Amino acid sequence: MERVRVALLGCGSVGSQVAVALAPGSESVAELSARAGVAIELVGIAVRDASAPREGVDGVLDRALLTADADALVTRADVVVELVGGLEPARSLLLRAFEHGASAVTGNKALLAAHGRELHAAADAAGVDLYFEAAVAGAIPIIRPLRESLAGDRVERVLGIVNGTTNYVLDQMDSRGETFDAAVARAQELGFAEADPTADVDGWDAAAKAAILATLAFHTPVTIDDVHREGIRSVSAEDVAAAREAGAVVKLLAVAERTTGVDDAGNEVEGVQARVHPVLLSREHPLASVRGAYNAVFVEAAGAGDLMFYGQGAGGRPTASAVLGDLVTLARHRQDGSQGPRVLGHADLPVLPTDAVRTRYQVRLVVADRPGVLAAVAQVFAAHGVSIETVRQRPSAGAVAGEGGSASLVVVTHTAADAALAGCVADLSELDAVASVASVLRVEGDS
Amino acid sequence: MERVRVALLGCGSVGSQVAVALAPGSESVAELSARAGVAIELVGIAVRDASAPREGVDGVLDRALLTADADALVTRADVVVELVGGLEPARSLLLRAFEHGASAVTGNKALLAAHGRELHAAADAAGVDLYFEAAVAGAIPIIRPLRESLAGDRVERVLGIVNGTTNYVLDQMDSRGETFDAAVARAQELGFAEADPTADVDGWDAAAKAAILATLAFHTPVTIDDVHREGIRSVSAEDVAAAREAGAVVKLLAVAERTTGVDDAGNEVEGVQARVHPVLLSREHPLASVRGAYNAVFVEAAGAGDLMFYGQGAGGRPTASAVLGDLVTLARHRQDGSQGPRVLGHADLPVLPTDAVRTRYQVRLVVADRPGVLAAVAQVFAAHGVSIETVRQRPSAGAVAGEGGSASLVVVTHTAADAALAGCVADLSELDAVASVASVLRVEGDS
Missing domain, CATH: 3.30.70.260 (ACT domain)
Incomplete structure (x- = not known):
């Protein structure tokens, strides 16, 4: 293979960063190609409106790379980078890419949390890779450590601060004594929260990430429907103040753990559980000092003990770093005909009901x-x-x-x-x- | 390939943990094999005295696996796990393994810091892998994130608390107001420091790790001789108390960074520098809260921003977790005929002199x-x-x-x-x- 053809789907805050890094003839794409051991060539960028002006990209990239025909573009690629978000057409485009023998990188947590099993199975069947470091905790390397570094260990529990908006809100309530509403308003002013903050404050975003972390940590498919979910709207300024006095903080955690529970038939079983809810956490816990919009994932493993991974969980550049890291790996895999480790397959623990x-x-x-x-x-x-x-x-x-x-x-x-x-x-x-x-x-x- | 034959060199605190995990017929080796996608078979354990009793291993493993002939053992393996430590015969055994087409896992920081360039080149020439997650910061996944996750980014600086003994000593001086001598004595009592603490307190151990981190982060061979090294003997109780009053802590850091300096010919050049020395660090810095014998590595990257990796830096079980994670990957690579990314090759920045x-x-x-x-x-x-x-x-x-x-x-x-x-x-x-x-x-x- 002389070159690896890359199709980019989506050109928003992350996509435009990836596009610029892959600009044909640029120093950055030369560096990425050297690291991959094969020439990486951007063959097209699928966008909704190929004629609209694009800040940050216009003047850097040939506009002829833009196309509104994502369906056709994926058939011309060796690696597809999916950054459109949402369930459809992202799902169909990835399945189409796999059918055509392309590998894929995605940062789409909602898609993986809903259709991860189908997508991983389709990639396996086609003998290609699906990588997704950007889907959880932005730039923080957590997918690869769980998937590869800890492959010789037994993960018992994963605790994550994986939503920057809610961590910012709770941190403001803690450090400034603000109410929930005031802290959300401040987060909105500063661009840390959407005008409609539902996906963040009600825990939907964190729940998708909990499903992905549980799937990886326990080699067991877990979907967002399997995740018990509580948001932070019910956390009062009094709760936070009382926690502070008692040497604790309130954090919204995504938790994935091996545990025992009662299955639908009423039997005690060992299985996997994923949940998202606010918790009281001692200030001595390493996660307690994760401030502002930062993310961190704490892993408890039988052999390794306690590990923590900390960094920026969102933003165009940090997330693009995760996408490009995956892209370099997949380009290398295309070159030598190899594949990364399977996400699913050898284990399949019962997923415990969310009411247990x-x-x-x-x-x-x-x-x-x-x-x-x-x-x-x-x-x-x-x-x-x-x-x-x-x-x-x-x-x-x-x-x-x-x-x-x-x-x-x-x-x-x-x-x-x-x-x-x-x-x-x-x-x-x-x-x-x-x-x-x-x-x-x-x-x-x-x- | 129906099975991957593993030779274990060394059966000390880490080696015995690895040996037990690989015990033929055990549940653990079945699980590791499932994850690797190929049967992992322990074919022998090289030790100095094959007839000595071995606590933790006797009764679990067939003693016929023990051999004093490491040279012969490496020729019968697909993957060699080197846990003997020291420069020789470890270096010769690894070179011999590569010649015979075997890949290798090592936790030997001294060897990599002295002969990394030769060993990586030999592995590349033979088309095999040399993995070494256990060599820096024990169980903390840091090698793989630097080598793979950040392959699409530009690392600017790495700051590591990579020596648990000195971190424990400095932490005691900070939290209990102890003198250096009293803190070392306590660390010795608790088994956190050797009877002769030179390798730790004079920064030799951290310097080897700094060389390895710099090599990976900047794709440039750096040896322990390139590392400027200062230990913590000169840190007084007064220094630590004054730091505390000023909202800071004293930590021994391994630092690897891109920087400019003056080369031997007197010219200003961009290059790489690695150094180990005590520093004053604000208590607001994430590394400041790394207490006791814990390790952490802080990475500053152009795209990802600030990342931190935290966990146990030593101990038989945690270190064995890192070794086994590498082993699963290398078994998978043997099975599909692939290799991990090269450590050296595409970049080769000047290494700045230690006096600059x-x-x-x-x-x-x-x-x-x-x-x-x-x-x-x-x-x-x-x-x-x-x-x-x-x-x-x-x-x-x-x-x-x-x-x-x-x-x-x-x-x-x-x-x-x-x-x-x-x-x-x-x-x-x-x-x-x-x-x-x-x-x-x-x-x-x-x-």
């Missing part, structure tokens, strides 16, 4: 400050089979301990099922001594 | 507390062409500002050459107003 989530909880209660309250509260937890790890009690602001005012009671539980905890909370609200259940938050890491 | 190190500095002076001292001090820096970034002045403990006692003057410079700084320090000591130059430390990150 078990985590530790922190329940914050406002209670009457009088003897016997703790015993009554503890009794409710015991009745629901929820075991208590720690209890912290202190008078509410302005009140004096034991003098009949109200007090704050913070209970951290051992691992409990959602249903048991929900029953517990319902019964606690009924207790005379409990004025209110101020908050219920999941807990990760040491408390 | 340029960093920022913090100079801490004890001075007379009277008007005009700062002017005199600033004049000395100016005379040596060293530009000052910040100055902090305050009375010494017990003294009152402006009342003729002594004061502490802390000067942070912009980037300066070692020679200019040394001249500066010599002249400062001569000043009447300067009682002493209390410390001179290099500075990395924002001050």
Whole structure:
């Protein structure tokens, strides 16, 4: 093979960076070709409107490379770089590329989280590669470490801060004491949040990434429908302030783990679970210091122990770095006729239902400050089979301990099922001594 | 290929973990084989004394696998795993393996830092792989990210905490206010430091890793002889305490960077530099929070921005995880006849001489507390062409500002050459107003 023909689908913030790096005759494409060991040639860029002006690209690239006919373009390529996003036509274009014997690079998390199994199977059947480093945590190398570096290990759990918008919002609430609404407004002003922040704040984006991380970590196909998902709208300024006082932070985590649960038939099984929800995390945990819009992925493996990967999770240039890294690898694979390791295949663990989530909880209660309250509260937890790890009690602001005012009671539980905890909370609200259940938050890491 | 024959050289703390994972008939070797897509078969373990009892291995592996004849064993393998350490016979055994067409995995940093160019060239010439994830930062995936994930990017700088012993010692000095000697003694008690800690505290171990990181990051052969090396013996409890007060920590960093310098002929050239020395680092820097014996590598790349990789840098199990990850990849490569990307070849930047190190500095002076001292001090820096970034002045403990006692003057410079700084320090000591130059430390990150 004298050259590897590359088709670029999409020319937005990431695509235009990739296009410029691959500009024919440029120093950058010469460098990338040298690293790949074969000439990389950009043969076309598919866009919706091939005649529209394109900032950053016009003047750098020959406009004749632009085409509105993506279908035709993919049949002329050895490697297709898909950066159009969304499910269709991205899915059909990738399948078409594989049919024509092309490998593909994609940064499309939504597509992988919905149709990953079909796409990986199609690539395997065609004997080509599908690489996707850019789909999770932007520039941070996490896909390749999970897929290759840890191939000799057993991953037990993956915890990720994989959505920069929500991390920025929670960080503002923590460091400036802002409310959720104010922090979202600031994020929107600074371009860290969309005008409609639903995909981020309700956890959809993180859930897609959780599905991809779980699929890789456990060699088991997991889709976004398998992911238990809770966003951060319910996190109050009081929750964050209380966490801060207790030496903790609130973070939105994507979690993928090996665990045991109850399957649809009611049997206890070992399997895989993926979930996204806000958690209380001790400030001693390495993920707690991930500030602003940064991302990080924490991996717990049987042999390697704890690992963390940290960096920028979004942005045109960082994401293009991940895409180009994959492209160099796939060009090399085309040249020597090889393929990367299979994503799916040798393992296929049961994916546990999303209603079987078990985590530790922190329940914050406002209670009457009088003897016997703790015993009554503890009794409710015991009745629901929820075991208590720690209890912290202190008078509410302005009140004096034991003098009949109200007090704050913070209970951290051992691992409990959602249903048991929900029953517990319902019964606690009924207790005379409990004025209110101020908050219920999941807990990760040491408390 | 129906099976990949693996020869293990060495059966110490890492080797015995690898041996057990590869035990014929075990679940673990079946899992590794499934991931590699080919049966992995351990054909022998070379040890110095094949008849000595081996804890952890006896009872798990057939003793017939043990042999004292490493030379013969490597000729019977498709992949050789070298874990004997040291330069010889490790080097000769690897060259012999390549001659016989075998690929190799090694965790031998000293060997790679001394003979990397020869070994990579020999592997390339034989059309086989040499993988070495375990050689730097134990279980942390850093080699593969630099070699593959960042292949589409331009790495500008790598900063690594790559020696757990010195990080533990400096962390004890910081968190407990211990002296260097007391912290080393504690590290020895806990098994974090050798009885003779020279290789760690004088920076030899970190320098070997700096050479390997520089080689990979810049596609340019760098040996340990090219690395400027300073250990941590000169770091005093006072330095660490002063850093703490100023919101900084002292860390031993391995640094590999693209920079300009003056070559042997006196010309200004762009090139590569690798160095190991203690630095002052702001507590805001992600590397500052790497505590105890943990390792982390911070990468600054043009596209990806700042990345950090964090985890356990040593220990039998973590290091074995890195070795086994490489082994799975190489078994797969044997099966499909492919090879990983070349380490050397397309770039070959000048390696700048070790006496041309340029960093920022913090100079801490004890001075007379009277008007005009700062002017005199600033004049000395100016005379040596060293530009000052910040100055902090305050009375010494017990003294009152402006009342003729002594004061502490802390000067942070912009980037300066070692020679200019040394001249500066010599002249400062001569000043009447300067009682002493209390410390001179290099500075990395924002001050």
